[in-house]
Amino acid sequence: MSDPEPELVIHPREGTPAITDTPEDLAIAVEELSSSHMPVGVDVERAAGFRYSDRAYLIQIRREDVGTYLIDAGALPDLTELSSALAQAPWILHAADQDLKSLRMAGLHVPELFDTEIAAQMLGLERIGLAAVCEYMLGLTLDKNHQNSDWSVRPLPHSWLRYAALDVELLPELYRALGQALYAAERWDWAVAEFEYIRTRPDKQPDPNRWRTIPGAGKIRKRRHLAILEELWHEREQIAAEKDIAPTRLIRNRTLVSIALDPPRNRRGLLSIQEMRRSRTRTHTDRWLKAIARGQARSRDDLPPLHRPLAPGEHPRVQQWRNTYPDAHARLQKIRQVVHARASQLHMDPIMLLEPRVQRLIAWNNIAYQGAELNAYLSRLGVRDWQIENIGHDIEKVIRSF
Numbered sequence: 001m002s003d004p005e006p007e008l009v010i011h012p013r014e015g016t017p018a019i020t021d022t023p024e025d026l027a028i029a030v031e032e033l034s035s036s037h038m039p040v041g042v043d044v045e046r047a048a049g050f051r052y053s054d055r056a057y058l059i060q061i062r063r064e065d066v067g068t069y070l071i072d073a074g075a076l077p078d079l080t081e082l083s084s085a086l087a088q089a090p091w092i093l094h095a096a097d098q099d100l101k102s103l104r105m106a107g108l109h110v111p112e113l114f115d116t117e118i119a120a121q122m123l124g125l126e127r128i129g130l131a132a133v134c135e136y137m138l139g140l141t142l143d144k145n146h147q148n149s150d151w152s153v154r155p156l157p158h159s160w161l162r163y164a165a166l167d168v169e170l171l172p173e174l175y176r177a178l179g180q181a182l183y184a185a186e187r188w189d190w191a192v193a194e195f196e197y198i199r200t201r202p203d204k205q206p207d208p209n210r211w212r213t214i215p216g217a218g219k220i221r222k223r224r225h226l227a228i229l230e231e232l233w234h235e236r237e238q239i240a241a242e243k244d245i246a247p248t249r250l251i252r253n254r255t256l257v258s259i260a261l262d263p264p265r266n267r268r269g270l271l272s273i274q275e276m277r278r279s280r281t282r283t284h285t286d287r288w289l290k291a292i293a294r295g296q297a298r299s300r301d302d303l304p305p306l307h308r309p310l311a312p313g314e315h316p317r318v319q320q321w322r323n324t325y326p327d328a329h330a331r332l333q334k335i336r337q338v339v340h341a342r343a344s345q346l347h348m349d350p351i352m353l354l355e356p357r358v359q360r361l362i363a364w365n366n367i368a369y370q371g372a373e374l375n376a377y378l379s380r381l382g383v384r385d386w387q388i389e390n391i392g393h394d395i396e397k398v399i400r401s402f
Helices: 023-034 078-087 100-105 116-122 129-137 158-169 171-184 188-200 223-242 255-263 267-271 285-297 318-324 328-348 356-364 371-380 385-401
Strands: 008-010 040-045 058-063 067-072 091-093 114-117 140-142
Touching: 023 058, 023 067, 023 078, 040 100, 040 171, 058 078, 058 114, 058 158, 058 171, 067 091, 067 158, 091 171, 114 116, 114 171, 114 188, 116 129, 116 171, 129 140, 171 188, 188 385, 223 255, 223 285, 255 285, 267 285, 318 328, 328 356, 328 385, 371 385
Parallel strands: 008 140, 040 091, 091 114
Antiparallel strands: 040 058, 058 067
């Protein structure tokens, strides 16, 4: 007998709430949310692909005994008072690492985290998107049609507000179901350690060589052309930040690479490129030309190296290991094998048991630590105690075989 089809949730239980977008409405929301001590479902809508910043444009909040609130974080950028109203209960988010920075930018600080994606991974679910987890745990599913919409537009269409409300509708119920499953599997303490690790992890620092990662940059084989690409990329980033627009909406990556490979000699040459004649791009023609000129004028000693330099503690890309660093590659394969084997025994996603980042560092650095020294080394890399208890001995055995 096949499993029943999940029920598609179309409408919020209390109807689609009005958007909270004035200080007066926010004061009312703060007062009402302060009256409850129940867990808080939270979600964030940004404008990735449309805007430059990671700021939130809409924040959805739900407490089951109070209701759902749609907070216009564009109109109300400082929500510190709301954070105080929600400080005495766990916040339920899905894939929290994507939202924590945006919440902090709005003045919202998570006091205690329950991440439904991490809980699903901890329980070995194969599909970990919010809709899939709701389907598996609750027999309900959600429409995700507006997931990649431009949430900076105003006014927001009613259908978008309904979608946004539904994104937090099931989080409290999912929290209970996943929490019970974690307890039953004796993994609650493991999950709590993961939640706290995510909650307190610092934001990633910008990579000074990110310009090298744009698609097509690998085609460039001359340092002078790389210098032009670097200058153009930084100029695009600066303009995008000033205008709060996604960089690729100014110039697509492939056009940057094309200009770097065959730089135009003058304004006419630059504007002969169709994309450079678009109004939002053409406005900055002088700045593009100056960026090209800076790249062309760099001294030989100031040209970027052909290959991305490694920062202290970094290692080459794993794709290079098989042919260039065969010993490190062999060590990594052994580590991956034992991690996958142990994760399979635990019915858990291997990346939850030991992050690939840590696996690579052990292999690349040819670690020889044993016992307490190995445990201390793993702890310094951010490995949690429950992970060391479950995989540390296996890693130690692999290290002995190196």
